[in-house]
Amino acid sequence: MKPSSPQITKAQIYQSVLADIAMAMAIRTLDPGYMPAASEADYAPGAIRDGWLNQQQDKLLRLRVKPLATAGAASLQLLSGEDLLRQAKTFGVPLKAELALEIAEYLDTKRSFAMTYNR
8 A cells, every 4th residue: 555645734835835925036036037937727836936946056046045035935924815916926926816815814813813822
């Protein structure tokens, strides 16, 4: 019997999408010649980030892009679904509106829970 492949959780999907948007933002800033080849039909969460990291050989550029993307991902977590969708479209990440809203709601619920718990 083959071992089953690990199931990806919704939270992991959401974080991968945020990482892609943040990575696309950082790449556009520091490596403007690179264009991610992602269409809505073949987009998989995490593909933009992983694709660039697998392709990019310039270690200094990688060292600059990764922390900028990490900071960007942290700031994206505070956006509404509409703003998240706008950022995704601006930077070439083919995010569907429903998923953007789902991500924003999930993060808002998570923040609300943490604030309630800490009282």
